[in-house]
Amino acid sequence: MTKQSETMKNPFKFGKEVSGYQFYDRQEVTHSLIRKLRDGSTNIVLFAPRRYGKTSLILKVLEQLSSRDDIRGLCFDMTRIPTLERFCEEYANAIHAMFGGRKELVHKLMDYLAHLHPTFSITGEVKLDYGAKMSATSIAEVLDLPEKLSRDLGDKPIVVAFDEFQEVAELSKEFPLEKIFRSCIQSHKNVRYVFLGSKTHLMKRMFGDATRPFYNSALPMPLRKPPEAESLEFLISRFRDAGMALSTELAQEILSTSENIPYYLQAIASLTFERTTDENRTEVLPSDVAIAVEDFLGINAELYDERLTGLSDAKRSLVEALAREPIAKFDEAYRQRHRLPVTSTLHTALGELVDIDLIDRTPECIRLADPLFARYIRSKITTVFTAE
Ligand SMILES: Nc1ncnc2c1ncn2[C@@H]1O[C@H](COP(=O)(O)OP(=O)(O)O)[C@@H](O)[C@H]1O
Numbered sequence: 076m077t078k079q080s081e082t083m084k085n086p087f088k089f090g091k092e093v094s095g096y097q098f099y100d101r102q103e104v105t106h107s108l109i110r111k112l113r114d115g116s117t118n119i120v121l122f123a124p125r126r127y128g129k130t131s132l133i134l135k136v137l138e139q140l141s142s143r144d145d146i147r148g149l150c151f152d153m154t155r156i157p158t159l160e161r162f163c164e165e166y167a168n169a170i171h172a173m174f175g176g177r178k179e180l181v182h183k184l185m186d187y188l189a190h191l192h193p194t195f196s197i198t199g200e201v202k203l204d205y206g207a208k209m210s211a212t213s214i215a216e217v218l219d220l221p222e223k224l225s226r227d228l229g230d231k232p233i234v235v236a237f238d239e240f241q242e243v244a245e246l247s248k249e250f251p252l253e254k255i256f257r258s259c260i261q262s263h264k265n266v267r268y269v270f271l272g273s274k275t276h277l278m279k280r281m282f283g284d285a286t287r288p289f290y291n292s293a294l295p296m297p298l299r300k301p302p303e304a305e306s307l308e309f310l311i312s313r314f315r316d317a318g319m320a321l322s323t324e325l326a327q328e329i330l331s332t333s334e335n336i337p338y339y340l341q342a343i344a345s346l347t348f349e350r351t352t353d354e355n356r357t358e359v360l361p362s363d364v365a366i367a368v369e370d371f372l373g374i375n376a377e378l379y380d381e382r383l384t385g386l387s388d389a390k391r392s393l394v395e396a397l398a399r400e401p402i403a404k405f406d407e408a409y410r411q412r413h414r415l416p417v418t419s420t421l422h423t424a425l426g427e428l429v430d431i432d433l434i435d436r437t438p439e440c441i442r443l444a445d446p447l448f449a450r451y452i453r454s455k456i457t458t459v460f461t462a463e
């Protein structure tokens with residue numbers, strides 16, 4: 076007998092951006108983004124915690140703009156960029172690639188990036204010479220590249236999305252990068268910008284603080300979790316299409332374990348699917364979901380332990396408290412119940428944990444950003460051994 080696992084393809088995917096069959100919901104925000112970027116009425120800042128689906132969404136939007144409206148687009152990930160020099164080189168290359176990496180553009184690039192003395196490899200890659208020192212002018216030359224090239228090539232609008240844009244603040248101590256970015260970008264007529272960011276508080280400060288260069292320069296669009304009904308339908312229908320029955324109760328269980336965050340939802344669904352196919356069954360059982368969750372915690376145990384051991388005592392006790400009991404606002408009773416440090420220490424710890432994305436703080440609730448990390452902590456705390 077052939078094992079089902081050999082014949083059925085897992086419909087779920089996590090860890091990389093998703094598209095097509097693995098992508099659900101987001102119709103409204105997709106249309107709204109497409110409309111705004113097509114009109115070019117405004118730049119946009121799209122923010123949500125990690126793993127809500129920002130990158131997947133923007134890639135879908137860029138794909139549609141390019142195939143239906145002939146608008147070129149680029150999604151540039153700032154997390155991959157360690158230095159300002161690398162930014163300049165990689166961004167210049169990305170822009171060149173967006174225009175097809177055409178040979179006839181080489182002399183234009185030489186001209187437009189004059190202060191960085193570009194050379195080109197045989198494969199057409201731009202190399203910049205940093206012997207000539209970086210300056211605000213050379214940075215501006217790089218940033219102005221999309222505007223200049225798009226004008227040269229027939230005035231068609233283009234879209235540049237900066238993913239994890241808050242990282243720009245880390246890129247240079249020497250140059251006021253935010254200011255340079257802002258002044259270049261605001262002069263661009265032909266390029267529409269989307270700024271994506273997972274560190275929502277940093278993004279809000281960057282775009283909402285009147286003393287910062289990007290203040291009020293883009294329309295804020297928060298990306299929320301998908302509606303629960305859509306998540307349930309996604310789970311049940313993808314299992315069904317693969318010939319497998321997932322009950323509403325178990326779909327609900329996956330949804331609540333993952334707190335309806337797309338990444339965790341897909342991860343638990345994927346491991347549940349694997350487990351059920353390995354068992355050669357066509358109906359998902361409660362134990363399959365339970366084992367999938369255990370598997371996920373097992374895969375991530377090392378990472379979770381490292382996260383915990385890297386924390387100071389104050390931060391660790393706060394993380395453990397929130398794993399057990401998310402809360403809207405700390406009060407004295409909460410502090411005592413969880414043996415937390417004095418209020419000032421607590422708030423410093425909270426601020427720092429929000430900054431490194433471990434804690435998600437909204438006006439309604441302070442909780443761990445990763446619901447499975449919270450579960451891991453709870454499972455560790457409650458492991459008890461009794462004598463036989
Ligand atoms: N629209 C969606 N439909 C289904 N799964 C999604 C969707 N958006 C995100 N995901 C899941 O979440 C994971 C993280 O998505 P990603 O776009 O990288 O999020 P972000 O950029 O916000 O961190 C993906 O690997 C996928 O498993």
Ligand SMILES: [Mg+2]
Binds near residue numbers: 129131
């Ligand atoms: Mg992303």
